Amino acid sequence: MADKLNKNDALFQFLLRLGDNTLVLGHRVSEWCGHSPVLEEDIALANTALDMIGQTQFWLGLAGEVEGKGRTADNLAFLRDVWDFRNLLLVEQPNGDFGQTMMRQFLFDAWHSIMLGRLMKSSDQRIADIAEKASKEVAYHLERSADTVAGLGDGTEESHAKMQTALDLLWPYIGEMFVGDEVDAEMVKAGVAPDPASLRDEYDALVGRVLADATLTTPDSKFAHKGGKTGMRHSEHLGHILTQMQWLQRAYPGATW
Amino acid sequence: MYAQMIKTAGTGVKSPEEMTDQERAFQARIDADEKIEPKDWMPDDYRATLIRQIGQHAHSEIVGQLPEGNWITRAPTLERKAILLAKVQDEAGHGLYLYCAAETLGISRDELTEDLLSGKMKYSSIFNYPTLNWADMGAVGWLVDGAAIMNQVPLQRTSFGPYSRAMVRICKEESFHQRQGYDIMMKMCQGTEEQKQMAQDAMNRTWFPALMMFGPSDKDSVHSTQSMAWKIKINTNDELRQKFVDQTVPQAEYLGLTIPDENVKLNKKTGHYDYSEPDWSEFFEVIKGNGPCNTERLNARNKAWDDGKWVRDGLLAHARKKAARKASAKTAAE
Ligand SMILES: [Fe+2]
Ligand SMILES: [Fe+2]
Numbered sequence: 244m245a246d247k248l249n250k251n252d253a254l255f256q257f258l259l260r261l262g263d264n265t266l267v268l269g270h271r272v273s274e275w276c277g278h279s280p281v282l283e284e285d286i287a288l289a290n291t292a293l294d295m296i297g298q299t300q301f302w303l304g305l306a307g308e309v310e311g312k313g314r315t316a317d318n319l320a321f322l323r324d325v326w327d328f329r330n331l332l333l334v335e336q337p338n339g340d341f342g343q344t345m346m347r348q349f350l351f352d353a354w355h356s357i358m359l360g361r362l363m364k365s366s367d368q369r370i371a372d373i374a375e376k377a378s379k380e381v382a383y384h385l386e387r388s389a390d391t392v393a394g395l396g397d398g399t400e401e402s403h404a405k406m407q408t409a410l411d412l413l414w415p416y417i418g419e420m421f422v423g424d425e426v427d428a429e430m431v432k433a434g435v436a437p438d439p440a441s442l443r444d445e446y447d448a449l450v451g452r453v454l455a456d457a458t459l460t461t462p463d464s465k466f467a468h469k470g471g472k473t474g475m476r477h478s479e480h481l482g483h484i485l486t487q488m489q490w491l492q493r494a495y496p497g498a499t500w
Numbered sequence: 501m502y503a504q505m506i507k508t509a510g511t512g513v514k515s516p517e518e519m520t521d522q523e524r525a526f527q528a529r530i531d532a533d534e535k536i537e538p539k540d541w542m543p544d545d546y547r548a549t550l551i552r553q554i555g556q557h558a559h560s561e562i563v564g565q566l567p568e569g570n571w572i573t574r575a576p577t578l579e580r581k582a583i584l585l586a587k588v589q590d591e592a593g594h595g596l597y598l599y600c601a602a603e604t605l606g607i608s609r610d611e612l613t614e615d616l617l618s619g620k621m622k623y624s625s626i627f628n629y630p631t632l633n634w635a636d637m638g639a640v641g642w643l644v645d646g647a648a649i650m651n652q653v654p655l656q657r658t659s660f661g662p663y664s665r666a667m668v669r670i671c672k673e674e675s676f677h678q679r680q681g682y683d684i685m686m687k688m689c690q691g692t693e694e695q696k697q698m699a700q701d702a703m704n705r706t707w708f709p710a711l712m713m714f715g716p717s718d719k720d721s722v723h724s725t726q727s728m729a730w731k732i733k734i735n736t737n738d739e740l741r742q743k744f745v746d747q748t749v750p751q752a753e754y755l756g757l758t759i760p761d762e763n764v765k766l767n768k769k770t771g772h773y774d775y776s777e778p779d780w781s782e783f784f785e786v787i788k789g790n791g792p793c794n795t796e797r798l799n800a801r802n803k804a805w806d807d808g809k810w811v812r813d814g815l816l817a818h819a820r821k822k823a824a825r826k827a828s829a830k831t832a833a834e
Pocket of ligand 1: 561590591594670674
């Protein structure tokens, strides 16, 4: 990122982070369509993915507006390459089994709901408005994912073991949510968004409660993989997501769909 | 349509003299357009036929998620992705209503699911065809949902109350799906040369399988006559197919698409479009399991069910533990 990061660039980057999180996680969740363990879950997962794609349209739409180069939400979603994506590493992790998918969803929803709650008080009214709309949907996502994590953690020996494995696997990806950089500093200064680190206590308390209900052991390690939200170093998975997601737009440039 | 070649239980329509008093009273209620509700007396054959029909319809909604799910991750715009997700979600919801309707007849969703997974029960032949380019999402909505509607609109008046009510809810969403499918086709047909090619390719592959959805001619079938007397089938397969062709040909012309049948033309005498019969030997192969995607579709459903077992077991165990904890807390408080 350039040294002379101005507020507009920072705002653009910040909006990409929000929109790319929901875009990439929405994509991942949509991979489940028709393949989930029970019909009610097919419906719920499709609904969650649908909400996240809707949120993406708002965040990336606003990002394009802020950037001022005439790029639409679709241009941003379908015509950027890996290094320009600003999503957390957590959301691009593969689905794994259903337990892993729901654990990933819960760890994200918990952060997302707290973040959106703060953004509802943003000095930027456009952001506050989107956050308000999205937070209603995300409250429901969180309720579902928390219930599922608690239920499967508590369920049978087998489901407990699978949920613990999922938690251990994904835990190193939550730290990135709370690491701030110059983009965040600029947002804090402008009253647009909170300092990421300031969300940690509330997050730990929320996640701790659910994991306790789930009878799961919170890993000790504070180690955090980083590089998603800055775009510095995504995982190998993101490129494969994009080859699917962007295929038609890339193969037939300029077509309208 | 989503329920094909349903074998009607029994030996055909009985004359009033052959019927018992109960059967006569039952038939009189149907003839008077009364709804039969789950607690009402009904002939065993009526119940058995409905279970087959509603079950197959439900299975079709469930398996029907797969060919469209195939394009969700590749949808070309955020809006198209959202619309497709919403559609596939609706189809799963349709499956749910229909399983609930079947359950009122005394069969559980799990039993029906086991019969689908073992291949004992069928789902519509159409979902055994692949979706190969983006225009298939248009063709499926326009032609497949379109064909389904032909059958489902009259079924809103079917004699069995829960089935009829499920159809009312489902029909509203299906007509929405059809419009969205047509909208995709319109964009493709107004688009680049390549998009037009995709649209025509999808049309070429979907036309005859869509006609097959109505099933072979059943105008001389004793089984259909019985189902029609019970009002669980309202029109013959040929009537519905003709209605579908009559509706679809002008729409295809408007899009600028060629129907892959040179015999399609308006018959001035009948006022209907003539058309060629689909290749029924292909249809019977698909029904037997030899369609292009039968194996994949059934494997995908079996895998989802088998991989999900630990989840269903886990959630059930948790629900039991929770109930037990609640009960013991209650006893302790007393
Ligand atoms: Fe449907
Ligand atoms: Fe539909």
